[in-house]
Amino acid sequence: MAKSMAVGGGGRFAKLKAAIAKRGGVKNPGAVAAAIGRKKYGNEKFQAMAQAGKKRKKQSYLGGA
Numbered sequence: 001m002a003k004s005m006a007v008g009g010g011g012r013f014a015k016l017k018a019a020i021a022k023r024g025g026v027k028n029p030g031a032v033a034a035a036i037g038r039k040k041y042g043n044e045k046f047q048a049m050a051q052a053g054k055k056r057k058k059q060s061y062l063g064g065a
Contacts, residue, residue, distance in 0.1 A: 008049040010056075013037065 003011035013033055020029035038046045 008052060010053050 005011040017029045017033040020032050026032055
């Protein structure tokens with residue numbers, strides 16, 4: 001399943017993470033992308049989006065159960 005480009009869909013985060021990795025010089029591009037997201041959305045909203053993404057991943061792993 002492709003990640004949605006809507007806020008909270010994970011697609012924008014993945015795109016930012018890939019762009020940071022492409023520039024190079026960063027050991028953990030996911031951490032940099034998360035820091036940017038927390039600054040933009042605030043820690044509470046960003047954590048809620050992350051939790052929702054983990055829940056979606058678990059649901060897809062379990063076959064939608």
